[in-house]
Each structure stands twice: as structure tokens, then as C-alpha cells.
Amino acid sequence: xxxxxxxxxxxxxxxxxxxxxxxxxxxxxxxxxxxxxxxxxxxxxxxxxxxxxxxxxxxxxxxxxxxxxxxxxxxxxxxxxxxxxxxxxxxxxxxxxxxxxxxxxxxxxxxxxxxxxxxxxxxxxxxxxxxxxxxxxxxxxxxxxxxxxxxxxxxxxxxxxxxxxxxxxxxxxxxxxxxxxxxxxxxxxxxxxxxxxxxxxxxxxxxxxxxxxxxxxxxxxxxxxxxxxxxxxxxxxxxxxxxxxxxxxxxxxxxxxxxxxxxxxxxx
Amino acid sequence: xxxxxxxxxxxxxxxxxxxxxxxxxxxxxxxxxxxxxxxxxxxxxxxxxxxxxxxxxxxxxxxxxxxxxxxxxxxxxxxxxxxxxxxxxxxxxxxxxxxxxxxxxxxxxxxxxxxxxxxxxxxxxxxxxxxxxxxxxxxxxxxxxxxxxxxxxxxxxxxxxxxxxxxxxxxxxxxxxxxxxxxxxxxxxxxxxxxxxxxxxxxxxxxxxxxxxxxxxxxxxxxxxxxxxxxxxxxxxxxxxxxxxxxxxxxxxxxxxxxxxxxxxxxx
Numbered sequence: 001x002x003x004x005x006x007x008x009x010x011x012x013x014x015x016x017x018x019x020x021x022x023x024x025x026x027x028x029x030x031x032x033x034x035x036x037x038x039x040x041x042x043x044x045x046x047x048x049x050x051x052x053x054x055x056x057x058x059x060x061x062x063x064x065x066x067x068x069x070x071x072x073x074x075x076x077x078x079x080x081x082x083x084x085x086x087x088x089x090x091x092x093x094x095x096x097x098x099x100x101x102x103x104x105x106x107x108x109x110x111x112x113x114x115x116x117x118x119x120x121x122x123x124x125x126x127x128x129x130x131x132x133x134x135x136x137x138x139x140x141x142x143x144x145x146x147x148x149x150x151x152x153x154x155x156x157x158x159x160x161x162x163x164x165x166x167x168x169x170x171x172x173x174x175x176x177x178x179x180x181x182x183x184x185x186x187x188x189x190x191x192x193x194x195x196x197x198x199x200x201x202x203x204x205x206x207x208x209x210x211x212x213x214x215x216x217x218x219x220x221x222x223x224x225x226x227x228x229x230x231x232x233x234x235x236x237x238x239x240x241x242x243x244x245x246x247x248x249x250x251x252x253x254x255x256x257x258x259x260x261x262x263x264x265x266x267x268x
Numbered sequence: 269x270x271x272x273x274x275x276x277x278x279x280x281x282x283x284x285x286x287x288x289x290x291x292x293x294x295x296x297x298x299x300x301x302x303x304x305x306x307x308x309x310x311x312x313x314x315x316x317x318x319x320x321x322x323x324x325x326x327x328x329x330x331x332x333x334x335x336x337x338x339x340x341x342x343x344x345x346x347x348x349x350x351x352x353x354x355x356x357x358x359x360x361x362x363x364x365x366x367x368x369x370x371x372x373x374x375x376x377x378x379x380x381x382x383x384x385x386x387x388x389x390x391x392x393x394x395x396x397x398x399x400x401x402x403x404x405x406x407x408x409x410x411x412x413x414x415x416x417x418x419x420x421x422x423x424x425x426x427x428x429x430x431x432x433x434x435x436x437x438x439x440x441x442x443x444x445x446x447x448x449x450x451x452x453x454x455x456x457x458x459x460x461x462x463x464x465x466x467x468x469x470x471x472x473x474x475x476x477x478x479x480x481x482x483x484x485x486x487x488x489x490x491x492x493x494x495x496x497x498x499x500x501x502x503x504x505x506x507x508x509x510x511x512x513x514x515x516x517x518x519x520x521x522x523x524x525x526x527x528x529x530x531x532x533x534x535x536x
Binding site: 092094095096097098099121149155156158164166167181182183185186194 | 360362363364365367389392393417418419420423424425426431432435438448449451452453
């Protein structure tokens with residue numbers, strides 16, 4: 001019962017947007033920061049429960065990979081794999097900083113190909129989504145001419161080791177375009193989604209901490225918009241879909257040359 | 269015709285909120301990034317014109333200090349000085365990143381004391397405001413118990429020299445609280461305003477670039493909420509109000525000890 005990519009895209013938009021609405025309604029109320037287990041807070045858990053319920057209602061058969069649901073998906077099942085990050089940017093959300101998002105991606109359980117996905121901002125703005133081979137979208141509109149429109153480099157500096165490597169990337173990129181500004185906004189999925197539609201020029205998270213559930217939807221969007229996504233060595237990023245796993249460092253841009261310069265492999 | 273601080277606070281909330289509404293309506297439309305003069309874009313100019321009009325309507329007599337209006341205020345006039353930043357976080361705004369704000373502060377032209385002010389987020393959230401000696405506010409509610417609620421350190425890393433000094437501050441602060449997360453969000457006024465109400469734990473901009481019009485309203489809010497605001501040497505920040513001028517680096521927190529540790533003068 002494999003569903004087509006465009007149908008999966010629509011479901012991912014619906015599920016991510018409705019969950020963003022739930023989180024917006026709950027925002028800044030008490031007790032959401034209490035830890036349920038591991039790093040999962042009440043906010044994460046409530047958003048995830050909501051998503052699981054929506055996914056089952058929309059798809060019937062679905063294999064879910066997520067922080068809480070955890071588990072492993074079967075390669076012999078026909079049910080699509082949903083890679084779910086119910087709240088990317090939890091720290092922002094719990095601090096009432098209005099930059100966080102909900103990510104849902106769908107993969108083919110046999111090939112591991114990511115077929116569709118959506119990243120919805122919790123507060124302001126429209127979801128960024130894609131269907132493999134069918135285009136990337138901002139809200140209901142297909143992005144017909146994806147190109148870099150902004151001058152922001154998105155980085156993370158909150159690991160001791162990361163700050164030095166990031167400093168190098170910043171220096172090289174500013175050598176190419178002096179007007180680049182550096183931001184560390186706090187929802188990797190949302191920054192990658194905005195890289196897909198060109199609002200962010202270069203994304204470089206060199207902390208080696210990102211997981212497949214964090215970035216599957218957004219990485220798919222960058223690629224479908226015509227951008228490149230690599231690891232810290234400049235090799236195309238590979239994303240496993242059968243269990244929660246780290247993908248490590250991620251660099252992305254609509255401009256391949258800029259991504260290369262960020263990882264130190266360019267001529268800049 | 270000196271007006272009382274609470275009345276000035278209400279006017280600052282009204283003017284900043286309505287201008288935020290204008291900017292929200294204009295967001296991501298074309299041509300806003302075209303430079304009019306210096307660093308002033310069409311977006312800055314339209315927001316500033318709107319503010320000047322509102323201020324004159326609300327106050328009649330007012331001396332305005334701002335990027336465009338520039339100029340110098342007179343110490344012998346009774347008309348309050350309005351320090352205006354019509355769009356703090358222009359780069360974000362022009363890149364469609366939904367984190368930017370409008371700042372309006374009022375000062376006594378004779379003493380130079382900042383009497384009231386408001387910082388309004390352009391997209392989501394309520395203005396943070398204060399009236400000197402009368403309390404700080406989040407939206408329409410007085411903040412009765414200002415304390416740190418979040419775990420975010422706000423820094424700027426986009427100047428080559430700043431990244432090293434910031435790395436030191438980050439290391440020292442993480443030595444005190446390991447769960448601190450580092451963000452570089454892009455609107456100093458909004459980050460300072462959120463420091464005032466405890467959403468951000470420590471603000472440290474060590475680029476020596478901030479101007480009085482950028483931070484007058486937000487610094488007033490931090491102090492009225494009971495926090496401390498210093499320069500990079502840990503000395504109380506002084507803000508001139510009679511012309512546009514740099515105040516340099518700014519460190520702020522509701523917790524004096526954390527601000528001290530950020531500048532390297534603490535015991536952490």
C-alpha cells in the first residue's frame with residue numbers, strides 16, 4: 001500500500017502544521033519543561049502523542065521512528081516509515097523564544113529513500129515541504145525559482161570543540177561575502193528548511209550531534225529545492241531511516257560552492 | 269510639559285506595537301532591502317516615518333533621536349527625547365527570519381535619565397516595557413517576580429575578534445551551569461528585553477558595536493526588572509541620550525553573579 005510522494009507530502013504538511021498549532025497554544029504554560037524520560041519533556045511528549053494519533057488516522061499503517069516511540073522499522077513491511085521530531089528547538093520553546101519547529105518525513109521502508117516531508121514553524125511562517133521528484137513548497141506554493149535571497153549563515157557554537165571549527169567556516173565564508181551575518185537560532189530543522197528556500201545562505205552545524213529524525217524532512221527539502229547537503233568532510237550526507245541514529249555534522253546550501261567553502265574544501 | 273513615566277511607557281508600547289504590526293504586514297515583500305542611505309533600507313525608513321508620525325500625534329512636542337532623523341536633542345527643551353530603533357534585526361527581517369523588533373525609549377532631556385520604553389517583537393509575542401520606578405511589563409501585565417526561567421545565553425559571534433572573547437564567556441558560564449545553551453538570534457533589543465523578563469539567562473554582546481538607540485529601551489527594562497547591565501569591563505553601562513552614539517559592548521542578566529562571570533570578573 002505504498003502511497004505516492006505527493007500524497008505523503010500533503011499528510012506531512014497537515015500533521016506538522018496541526019502539531020505546530022498545538023504547541024503554539026500550549027506555549028509558555030507551566031510544567032511543559034518537566035522531564036518525562038531522558039531528554040524528553042512534557043512538551044515533547046504531548047506533541048509526539050498528538051502526531052502519532054494524527055499519523056495513524058491519516059495513514060492507518062505506518063511505522064514510526066521517533067525519540068519516544070524509538071524502535072526499529074521493518075524493511076519487509078509495506079507501511080511507510082515516518083521519521084518524527086515533534087519539537088525541534090525544545091530549549092527555545094521552553095524559554096519562550098519563538099523559533100522552533102515540528103518535523104515529519106516519510107521514507108520507503110525497502111529502499112530507505114526519503115519520499116516527502118515537512119517542517120512547520122511553531123510560531124510564525126508557513127511550512128516548508130517537498131515530495132521527491134515533485135518539487136519543494138513554501139506553504140501551498142511550489143518554490144519555482146529556489147535561490148539564495150538572504151545573507152545569513154546559520155551555525156552552532158555551543159560545544160567547546162565546535163566553536164573553533166565554526167570560527168574557521170565563518171572566516172572563510174566572510175572572505176567570499178563580507179556582508180554575511182552569523183546566527184545561531186536554535187532549531188536546526190527550521191534553519192535547514194529556510195536554507196532550502198534561500199532565506200538562509202549557508203547552514204553549518206559542526207557539533208556532530210544531529211540525528212536523522214531532526215533533519216530528514218529538512219534535508220529532503222534542501223535537495224529537492226536543488227541544494228546540496230554534506231557531512232563535515234564535504235561528502236553527501238547519508239541518512240538512515242530504520243531507527244533513530246546520529247547523522248553527525250551537517251552542511252547545506254543552495255549554492256554548492258558555498259557549502260564547499262564552509263567545510264574548507266573550496267577555493268575561498 | 270514633562271509627562272509622567274507611566275504615560276510615556278504606554279505611549280512607547282503603543283508606538284512600538286503598531287510599528288511592529290506595520291512591519292509584519294510588509295514582511296517578505298519585495299524591495300524592502302533596497303538601501304536608501306548608509307545602512308538604512310526601505311524597511312527601516314518606512315518604519316521610522318511611521319513612528320515619527322505616531323510620536324508627533326501622541327506627544328505633540330518631542331525630540332527624536334534615530335538613525336534617519338539623527339540630529340541632536342536640546343537639554344534646555346522640555347520636550348521628551350524619543351530614542352528610536354524602528355527595526356532592530358534588519359538582517360533577519362530582510363531574510364524573512366521571524367526574530368526582530370521595534371524599540372522606543374523616552375528620556376528626560378535635562379537629566380538624561382531614561383524614563384520609559386518598550387521593545388515589541390515584530391512577529392510573535394508581547395512587548396516588554398517599563399516605566400522608571402513603576403515596574404516592568406510583559407504585554408499588559410506587570411512582571412511581579414522577575415527571575416531567570418530559561419537556559420539560554422545570547423551572544424554574537426559575527427566579528428572576527430568577538431568569537432574568541434565570546435568563547436571565553438561561554439566556557440565560564442557553562443562551567444557554572446552545564447545546561448546553558450548558546451544562541452545568536454539577531455535582534456539585540458529583543459534578546460535584552462527577554463533577558464529582562466528572564467526568558468534569556470545572560471546576554472553578552474562583545475562586538476563593541478551597539479548604539480544607544482538600539483538598546484536604551486531594553487536596558488531600561490532589564491534594570492527596572494531588577495537586573496544588571498554592564499560594559500565589557502563589568503562597569504555599569506552608561507547611555508547618552510542627546511545624540512546617536514555607540515555604547516559598545518553590553519552584558520546583562522537578572523543574576524548579577526552570572527553577568528560578572530560573563531565578563532570574566534566572577535568566581536566561576
